[in-house]
Structures are given as C-alpha cells and as structure tokens.
Amino acid sequence: MKQDIYHKYEKHYVAVDCVIFGYENTELKVLVYPRGFEPSRGKWSLLGGFVNPDETLGDAARRILFNTTGLVNIFQQQVHAFSRPDRDPAGRVISVAYYALIRINQQDTELVREHGAQWWPVSNLPDLIFDHREMIDKALLRLQERAETELIGPELLGDVFTLTNLKKLYEAIFQRDIDAGNFRKKVLSLGALHNTGEKDKSESKKGAYLYQLIPDQGLKVGLVPTNP
Amino acid sequence: MKQDIYHKYEKHYVAVDCVIFGYENTELKVLVYPRGFEPSRGKWSLLGGFVNPDETLGDAARRILFNTTGLVNIFQQQVHAFSRPDRDPAGRVISVAYYALIRINQQDTELVREHGAQWWPVSNLPDLIFDHREMIDKALLRLQERAETELIGPELLGDVFTLTNLKKLYEAIFQRDIDAGNFRKKVLSLGALHNTGEKDKSESKKGAYLYQLIPDQGLKVGLVPTNP
DNA sequence: CCAAAAGTGTTGCTTGTACACCCATGT
DNA sequence: ACATGGGTGTACAAGCAACACTTTTGG
Structure with a gap:
C-alpha cells in the first residue's frame, strides 16, 4: 500500500442521516425510530449510519434505506x-x-417494525436527537424546491394516481390549500401526464381518471399558487 | 478522556473546497491556483484544505478564505x-x-499572488483537478438560485452601485442578456434599494444614480426574465 | 333526488416582454 | 450636434387567482 501523504491531518467520523418521506392519509410523514444505542438511547432519531471507506455518501444512504425499509432504487x-x-x-x-x-x-x-421505526407527520414531529429536526426542516425545503420544478408523484403515490391524489400530495408537501381547478389545469398544461383511461372510483361516485407520469418531460415551474 | 464508542467505525479525511466568485469587467470569475503539492502538483485547483477537529465545515471554509485572500466576514x-x-x-x-x-x-x-492564485472567467475555465469542475458548476447553480431570490449586489459589487452595474452583474451570473428597462423596473419595485442621490459619472456622461441595498428586505422573486 | 367529488369555463387582475422614446451631458 | 448610456412609458400577451358552473353516479 502506498504511503498516506495526508497522514498529518485528522480524520473524522462521517455519517449519513436519512430523512425518509412517505405520504399517507393526506399527510406527509417522516420515518423515525427510537435510537438503540448510546448516547440518547431511546430518543427519536432519523435513520442513519456511518460511511464505509469504499462507498460514496449516496451509497451509504442507499444502504441504510435498504436495511431499514427493504427498498432499492x-x-x-x-x-x-x-x-x-x-x-x-x-x-x-x-x-x-x-x-x-x-x-x-x-x-x-417486518423490517420497519423490527427497528421500531414509526411514521410521524411533518406537521407534528416528536422531539428528535441532536440536529435531526434541523435536518428534516432543510430536507422539506429541498423537497418543496423539487416539487416546484419536477412534478413529484410516482415516488410517493405510485405509478398511477388521480389529479385529486396529486393535489392532496402537493397540499401536504407545501402545507397549504390549493385551488382544485387551477391546479388541474396547470398540471395538465405541462403535458407530462398521460390519461390511462382507467378510473378510480374509490374516492368518489363519479370516479376520477388515473394518470401516469410521462418520463423525461423536462422542467416545470410554478405548480403551487403563491397566495391562496 | 471518555472512551470512543464509535471506535469500530472508520474515520475519513474531510476537506473543504472553496469556489470563490468575484466579479470584474462584466465577467463572473473564480479564483483557482496551481496546486502546490502532490498529487497533481501544478494543476489548477480550487482553494481547499482539511477540516480540523474543533471547527465546523463553515469555519474551515472561512479559514481557507482568510488564509488565501485575507478577507473576513x-x-x-x-x-x-x-x-x-x-x-x-x-x-x-x-x-x-x-x-x-x-x-x-x-x-x-499580496496574499493572492503568494499563492499563485488567478481569476478565471466561469465561461472559460481551465482544466481542474479531481471533481473541482463539477463543484464550480454546482456552485454556480446555487449562486443563480440565490440571485433569483435575494438580490445579490453588495457582496460582489460593493456597498453602492448603479442599476447598470447590477444588471451587468446579473447578466454575468446568468450568462444571458437582460432587458435594461424591465430589469430596472423590477428591481426598484422590490423596494430593497435606496437611491443615495449620488451619481456615478465614470460610465456615462449623464451619470447614473448610486444605490444602496436596504438590509433585511425579505425574499424577492423572478429577477431574471425567462426567455429574452 | 341529492350529496360529493370530478371536471370545465369565465372573469379580472397582475406580471412579463418587447420596444419605442425622452433625458442629460462630455466631447 | 450627436453619440452614449440613463431612465420612462406603453401596449400587448401570458399567467394567475378566484369562483361559478356543469357532470356523474351511488345511496
């Protein structure tokens, strides 16, 4: 092994903490769990872990995500x-x-239960250890920025969804009411949604069309009204 | 000293690299220098350094900035x-x-020369080591985001500046032409600039009023036309 | 028939864009 | 007097917010 030319500098522990967002019941939620080791054992914490020498920070986040939710991609x-x-x-x-x-x-x-992890609404979070609350706040801001320009939908809702589903998701992300008519027109005008022809009758008698996101539809802007 | 409960995890070198933006001659520039040590000695590099145990990443960035430009705050x-x-x-x-x-x-x-650092226009950067080019690209995006909402001026121009100065700065940041009349109206409508009454005659015979940023004027939006 | 969600249309206002035009002044 | 940047005005288009209205259908 070649010599370490940086040896005179200090090394540091480097960790990754994941703000895992989910959507349920018209609420945006975050997965947190009671920390299983000291310090602060038992207090609520984000899911996190240390970075290994051979992985990127993103790799570490993926690993943690997989270990706690079983999900990939x-x-x-x-x-x-x-x-x-x-x-x-x-x-x-x-x-x-x-x-x-x-x-x-x-x-x-099963995995989630095993970790004791629980979903908490972003609007009503428990006390969290260290600076984890700050992490969630910043993460939410980032999510909002992205939702403004990218049409978040499939990631949290599934492959198909109604426009009302999407509207409620956006209301949850931005914690604000959105006019149904205007939202629908704007979203459709982006041309990034494909009407599957199928209807979802679970939410209404009339039934609402299920839409699919058309991949790679470039940037969108201003999905959320400024002052409703 | 208390025992290290994390000892079974690997530590890592953590560094900070600074993308130092300056504005000169209607161009947005970045300060880079020829790396003085291996690996890649002599290649162009951002100004960077390792993080000390007792400082935040921000502290480290400030330290590097001070050491290479003599500037604080x-x-x-x-x-x-x-x-x-x-x-x-x-x-x-x-x-x-x-x-x-x-x-x-x-x-x-003096300090800058001592380091051999040089200013390069963002539109015409030399080859850089490692992923430093990527860092600059991402930093420019962040700067643009900020300039959209915050009215960057004093940081790069000085305490007082004319509206034409500001327009040219924004053109440099966004690498795009901006309509002078519309820009001036929009900027003034934000109510965040104070006309000092003084005129700068260095750029024109008529002279242009020098403005000052009124501190703490909240968020602004949409300073740059989408499609001029 | 009616409640309730889905979906459409209209209207007035604000904002953005393009561009024409006047102003001041050193040379 | 005129070229040059400084500064103002206008006209059209696009986007947006508000809200009224129609459609569908299970109970």
Whole structure:
C-alpha cells in the first residue's frame, strides 16, 4: 500500500442521516425510530449510519434505506452536511443528511417494525436527537424546491394516481390549500401526464381518471399558487 | 478522556473546497491556483484544505478564505459534499464544496499572488483537478438560485452601485442578456434599494444614480426574465 | 333526488416582454 | 450636434387567482 501523504491531518467520523418521506392519509410523514444505542438511547432519531471507506455518501444512504425499509432504487437527494463539533455528544461526527421518497405501502413492514421505526407527520414531529429536526426542516425545503420544478408523484403515490391524489400530495408537501381547478389545469398544461383511461372510483361516485407520469418531460415551474 | 464508542467505525479525511466568485469587467470569475503539492502538483485547483477537529465545515471554509485572500466576514454557502472514494487518487477524502462571494478589489493581492492564485472567467475555465469542475458548476447553480431570490449586489459589487452595474452583474451570473428597462423596473419595485442621490459619472456622461441595498428586505422573486 | 367529488369555463387582475422614446451631458 | 448610456412609458400577451358552473353516479 502506498504511503498516506495526508497522514498529518485528522480524520473524522462521517455519517449519513436519512430523512425518509412517505405520504399517507393526506399527510406527509417522516420515518423515525427510537435510537438503540448510546448516547440518547431511546430518543427519536432519523435513520442513519456511518460511511464505509469504499462507498460514496449516496451509497451509504442507499444502504441504510435498504436495511431499514427493504427498498432499492429509491429517489434520494443530498440535503446538507452538518458539522457542529459538539452535535453528537459522544464524539466528533460529521453527518450528511439525505432525503428519500418512498411509498409507505411498499416498505417491508417486518423490517420497519423490527427497528421500531414509526411514521410521524411533518406537521407534528416528536422531539428528535441532536440536529435531526434541523435536518428534516432543510430536507422539506429541498423537497418543496423539487416539487416546484419536477412534478413529484410516482415516488410517493405510485405509478398511477388521480389529479385529486396529486393535489392532496402537493397540499401536504407545501402545507397549504390549493385551488382544485387551477391546479388541474396547470398540471395538465405541462403535458407530462398521460390519461390511462382507467378510473378510480374509490374516492368518489363519479370516479376520477388515473394518470401516469410521462418520463423525461423536462422542467416545470410554478405548480403551487403563491397566495391562496 | 471518555472512551470512543464509535471506535469500530472508520474515520475519513474531510476537506473543504472553496469556489470563490468575484466579479470584474462584466465577467463572473473564480479564483483557482496551481496546486502546490502532490498529487497533481501544478494543476489548477480550487482553494481547499482539511477540516480540523474543533471547527465546523463553515469555519474551515472561512479559514481557507482568510488564509488565501485575507478577507473576513465574507458571504459563503455550502454547496454539496463530494465523496467518490477515488476522487482524490492519494486517498479517501470527502470534500464539501462551499462558494463565497468577494469583491476582487478588496482582496489582499499580496496574499493572492503568494499563492499563485488567478481569476478565471466561469465561461472559460481551465482544466481542474479531481471533481473541482463539477463543484464550480454546482456552485454556480446555487449562486443563480440565490440571485433569483435575494438580490445579490453588495457582496460582489460593493456597498453602492448603479442599476447598470447590477444588471451587468446579473447578466454575468446568468450568462444571458437582460432587458435594461424591465430589469430596472423590477428591481426598484422590490423596494430593497435606496437611491443615495449620488451619481456615478465614470460610465456615462449623464451619470447614473448610486444605490444602496436596504438590509433585511425579505425574499424577492423572478429577477431574471425567462426567455429574452 | 341529492350529496360529493370530478371536471370545465369565465372573469379580472397582475406580471412579463418587447420596444419605442425622452433625458442629460462630455466631447 | 450627436453619440452614449440613463431612465420612462406603453401596449400587448401570458399567467394567475378566484369562483361559478356543469357532470356523474351511488345511496
């Protein structure tokens, strides 16, 4: 092995914490679990873990996501690196937050239960350890930015969904009411949704058309009204 | 000293790389320097350094900025953490990119020269080591996002500036022409600029009013036309 | 028939864009 | 007097928010 030319510098523990978003019951939720080890054992915590030498931060986030939900091929995005030297009382750990979008009904409930993980609405979170609350806040901002420009849907809803489903999802993400008529017109005007012809009758007697996202439809803008 | 409960995990080198933006001659520029040590000695590189145990990533970025430009109290923002295990051929280094905005004429030229650092236009960058080009690209995107909502001016131009100065700065940041009349109206409508009454005659015979940013003027939107 | 969700249409207002035009002044 | 940047005005189009209205159908 070649010599380490950086040896005179200090190394640091580097961790990844995942803000796992799910959508259920018209609410945007985050998966957290009671930490199983000291410090702060038993307090609510994001799902996280240390980074291995041979993996990227994204790899680590994927690994953690897989270990706790059993899911692969999940949309995830880096949020921010948190580095207060005293953020973890047990040692200097630099942690990079990621957020991920999953379909709650697709998770491995066995695995999730095994970890004791629970879904909490973003609007009503429990107390969390360290700076995890800050991580969630920043992650939500990132999610909102993305939802403004990219039409988030399949990641949280499934492959097909009604326009009302989508509207409620956006209301959950932005914590604000959206005018149904205007939302529908705007979303359809993007040309990124394909009407499958199928109807979903579970939410109404009339039934609502199920739509599918057409992949690779470029950037969209301004899905959410500024002042409703 | 208390025992290290995380000892079974690997530590990593953590560095910070600074994308230092400046504005000169209607061009947005980045400060880079020829790397003074192996690997890749002599190749162009961002200004960076390793993180110390007792400082945050932001602290490290500030330290590097001060050491190379002599400046303090500089606006800076985290961009992204880069973590490909092989990004640095000499070892596993996780590097967090920051961008900073400075006034080129305010730098300590002596210090800068000492480092051999040079300003390169973002539109015409030299080859850079590792993933530094990627860092600049991402940093520019972040800068553009910020410029859309926050009215960047003083950071790069100085405390007072004419509306034409500001327009040219925005053209440099977004690499696109902006209609002078519309830009001026929009910027003024934000109510965040204060006309000092003074005129700058260096750019025209008529002279242009010098404006000052009124601090804490909340968020602004849409400073740049979408399709001019 | 009616409640309730799905879906369409209309209207007024704000904003953006393009572009024409006047202003001030050093040379 | 005129070229040059500074600064204002206007006219049209597009986008948006608000809200009234129609459609469908199970109970």
